[in-house]
Amino acid sequence: MHSDNHQPEAPATVAFPHRSRRGVLLGLTAPQLTATAATGALLLTVIVTTGLIGALKLLPLWAVVLFVVVVRHRGRSLADWAPIAARYAARRFTGQLLWLARPSSRPRREGLLHLPGTAASLRAVTSPDGRLGAVHDPHAGTLTAVVRVSSRAFALLDSGAQNANVAGWGRALAALARTGHIARVQVLERTVPDSGDALNRYWSTHAHSGAPLASTVYGELLQAAGPAAAPHEAYVALALDLKAARRLINQAGGGLTGAFAVLGQLAATFDQAARTAGLTPAGWLAATEIAAVVRTAYDPKALAALDRWSPAGRAQAESGAAGPVVLVEKADHISTDSACHATFWIENWPRTETSPGFLHQVLFTSGVRRALSLTYQPKGLEAALKDIQRRKATVIADAAERARKGRVDSEEDSMEYADIKARERQLISGHADVALTGLLTVSADTEQELRAACAQVETAAVAALIDLRRLTWQQAEAFTTAALPLARP
Numbered sequence: 001m002h003s004d005n006h007q008p009e010a011p012a013t014v015a016f017p018h019r020s021r022r023g024v025l026l027g028l029t030a031p032q033l034t035a036t037a038a039t040g041a042l043l044l045t046v047i048v049t050t051g052l053i054g055a056l057k058l059l060p061l062w063a064v065v066l067f068v069v070v071v072r073h074r075g076r077s078l079a080d081w082a083p084i085a086a087r088y089a090a091r092r093f094t095g096q097l098l099w100l101a102r103p104s105s106r107p108r109r110e111g112l113l114h115l116p117g118t119a120a121s122l123r124a125v126t127s128p129d130g131r132l133g134a135v136h137d138p139h140a141g142t143l144t145a146v147v148r149v150s151s152r153a154f155a156l157l158d159s160g161a162q163n164a165n166v167a168g169w170g171r172a173l174a175a176l177a178r179t180g181h182i183a184r185v186q187v188l189e190r191t192v193p194d195s196g197d198a199l200n201r202y203w204s205t206h207a208h209s210g211a212p213l214a215s216t217v218y219g220e221l222l223q224a225a226g227p228a229a230a231p232h233e234a235y236v237a238l239a240l241d242l243k244a245a246r247r248l249i250n251q252a253g254g255g256l257t258g259a260f261a262v263l264g265q266l267a268a269t270f271d272q273a274a275r276t277a278g279l280t281p282a283g284w285l286a287a288t289e290i291a292a293v294v295r296t297a298y299d300p301k302a303l304a305a306l307d308r309w310s311p312a313g314r315a316q317a318e319s320g321a322a323g324p325v326v327l328v329e330k331a332d333h334i335s336t337d338s339a340c341h342a343t344f345w346i347e348n349w350p351r352t353e354t355s356p357g358f359l360h361q362v363l364f365t366s367g368v369r370r371a372l373s374l375t376y377q378p379k380g381l382e383a384a385l386k387d388i389q390r391r392k393a394t395v396i397a398d399a400a401e402r403a404r405k406g407r408v409d410s411e412e413d414s415m416e417y418a419d420i421k422a423r424e425r426q427l428i429s430g431h432a433d434v435a436l437t438g439l440l441t442v443s444a445d446t447e448q449e450l451r452a453a454c455a456q457v458e459t460a461a462v463a464a465l466i467d468l469r470r471l472t473w474q475q476a477e478a479f480t481t482a483a484l485p486l487a488r489p
Contacts, residue, residue, distance in 0.1 A: 011159040012166055014356050016349035016421035018412070022394055031079040032069050039065045075347070075469065077265070086471035091329070096476040097476075099327035111287065113294060114323040119480050119488070124322070127260040133287035134263060135486055136256065142183050142239040143259045145267055146290050146485045149234050150276060154308035161278070162322050166356045168277030175273050176238070177378035177432035181245035181262065185378075185434075186237040186487040189363060190371035193300050217470045232363075235285075235293070236274070238266055239487035290485070291322035297483045298324035299337035299445065300369070329476040333450060339369075339443045343471055343478035344457070346438030350465035361460045368453045371441045373482040377489075384433040395420070399455040439482035440468065453468040 028036065039408040046055050068078040091097055099116040111123040113135070123136045125143075135144045154162065176182045229274070240263045242249065252258035271281045285293070296303045328335040333342040350358055363372060379387075395417045399409065427433055442457050444450035454470070461468045471478050481488045 010164040012356055013353040014166075014350070014358070015353050016351060017423065018351060018415050019348055020391065020416055022391075028069075028352070029077065029080055031082060035065060035069055035079045035082075040054040049140050061356055074472070084473050088331075097329040099324060101323060101325045106283075113291060115294070115480065116323065117476055117480060119484075119486070122486065124291050125256060125289045127264065128257055132260060132264055132284050133290055134260070135290060137486075140183075140489065141242040141249070142487070143240040143242060143256070143263055144237050144487045145263050146235050146237045146285045146293070147270070148266070148285065149236055149279045150282055151234075151279050154278075155469055157278075162356060164276075165278035168273070172270065172277050173376055173434060174432040175269060176266070177376075177434055179266065180378075180380065181241055181248070181266065182240035182378055183239040183244070184237075184489065185239070185376040186235075186373040186485060187376075188235045188237065188371060188483075188485045190233050190297075190483070191369050192231060192233060192296060192303055193369065195455070201392035235485040237485040237487040238263070238270060240266065247315055253262075294322045294484050296487075297371070298327070299339070301338040327476065332470055332475065334475045334479055335447075339445060340447050341441050341443045341449055341475070341483065342454055343475055343482050344440045344442070344454075344468040345471055345478075346440065346466050347469045348440070348467035349436075352465065354465055358464050359466075361464050362457065362466070365456050365460045368456050369443045370453075370457060371443070371483045373439045373441070375437045375439075375481070375487065377441050378442065379433040379434070379435060381427065384427055385424070388420055388427070391420050392417070392424075438466075439478060441479060441482045443483075 015378075021030065043055060043062070046058060068082070071078050073081060096117075101114065112127055113119070113122045113124055121138055124133060125136050125483050126133050132145060137141075137144070149166075154165065157165070173185065176185055212343075240259060242259055245259070248262045249255075249258035252261035264307055267284055274281055324336045326335075326337060333340055335341075351468075361371070362370075384488055399413060402409065423433070440451065440457065442453050443455045458468055480486070
């Protein structure tokens with residue numbers, strides 16, 4: 001008798017480490033330390049010049065500083081909120097909360113994307129052979145290429161295929177991180193409104209005239225459902241660090257020509273690694289196509305004109321109209337040409353074992369347009385090990401201080417120390433270290449619809465075991481980072 005002992009492969013599970021809330025020193029963040037140090041210096045000066053009586057007269061000031069350093073709002077101390085609020089107030093005072101693209105008779109700089117804020121200097125460039133487009137950031141020293149990718153539905157794959165895809169994606173990230181030349185890798189998955197033109201064009205070409213009743217019903221269905229469709233698009237952006245790759249760039253001819261040669265090699269490496277992760281690269285975008293993706297993020301209704309990179313869409317992208325015509329920034333959202341947007345930061349990831357597809361409920365929330373951005377920033381081995389040693393020393397020092405004062409141990413510290421040790425073992429075993437930042441932008445036609453869509457997404461996030469925090473006074477810059485495939489920091 002033949003006995004088959006083969007068991008189906010168990011599905012892989014993932015869990016994220018505890019997010020440390022420790023500050024730079026003594027549990028204080030940089031703004032808290034700055035406020036404390038400045039107050040200490042002022043107190044010392046007052047005592048030396050006027051004595052203890054003068055210090056007592058300023059007791060209300062010391063109380064205010066203590067209140068700012070200690071009291072927390074939405075997970076941050078008031079001292080941490082101070083620089084964010086100050087920058088927002090400065091932008092409001094100088095009129096930078098409103099962006100208007102005014103017509104100008106002066107010549108435009110070729111390739112300039114004309115984006116608001118700190119992205120104003122970004123320029124779309126093309127490789128000498130015309131095969132690769134990229135975005136050059138002269139201030140950050142990066143050259144970013146974007147590829148459109150597709151894949152089979154992850155939730156419909158069997159456990160073995162899911163495990164293989166997850167492992168393949170990990171190897172792809174590790175291969176890019178180990179080069180030491182990648183500043184950031186961004187994965188952008190977004191939904192866009194669809195006018196239904198592509199569906200209607202396909203139906204008009206492939207319709208079967210032999211089934212008149214079915215053809216009529218199907219045609220009416222396309223007319224009704226086409227404008228309400230929300231196709232999914234996925235992009236991966238690779239940001240080449242021009243400073244870190246300087247030696248290779250110089251060997252390849254120097255300047256942007258050499259940078260494109262190095263970037264082309266990394267793009268080829270990614271194409272091979274992506275296929276092992278179940279992804280199908282659909283071609284690296286040209287400069288005009290990158291501009292079109294940026295344009296449709298600010299103006300979703302422009303997708304009809306730019307559909308399938310039509311000649312009219314290319315002409316519009318080449319004319320320098322990638323940025324918004326109007327952008328109005330408010331405390332918790334922004335309004336652009338044809339939509340309102342609100343960006344959330346994924347503050348906490350699942351800390352219990354869960355399926356790799358845990359974001360499925362967020363990505364497929366019915367009736368919600370959104371863009372999910374995952375940005376991976378590789379860290380060097382030496383820098384990562386130094387960071388681990390610093391964190392371990394901080395946890396041990398805090399435990400010793402509590403023991404000296406007779407306080408009970410903190411289970412949160414024990415879990416954090418276990419996560420640090422696990423990270424150290426993985427680095428020693430040869431794994432790459434990356435810092436992950438997740439941002440989620442929700443879009444709608446009106447502010448009322450945006451509030452309803454945000455409520456739906458926050459409910460879905462609870463089921464996905466992630467914690468979302470809606471950003472305040474940072475919406476314009478957050479939108480540039482979250483909704484555009486530019487691998488911005």
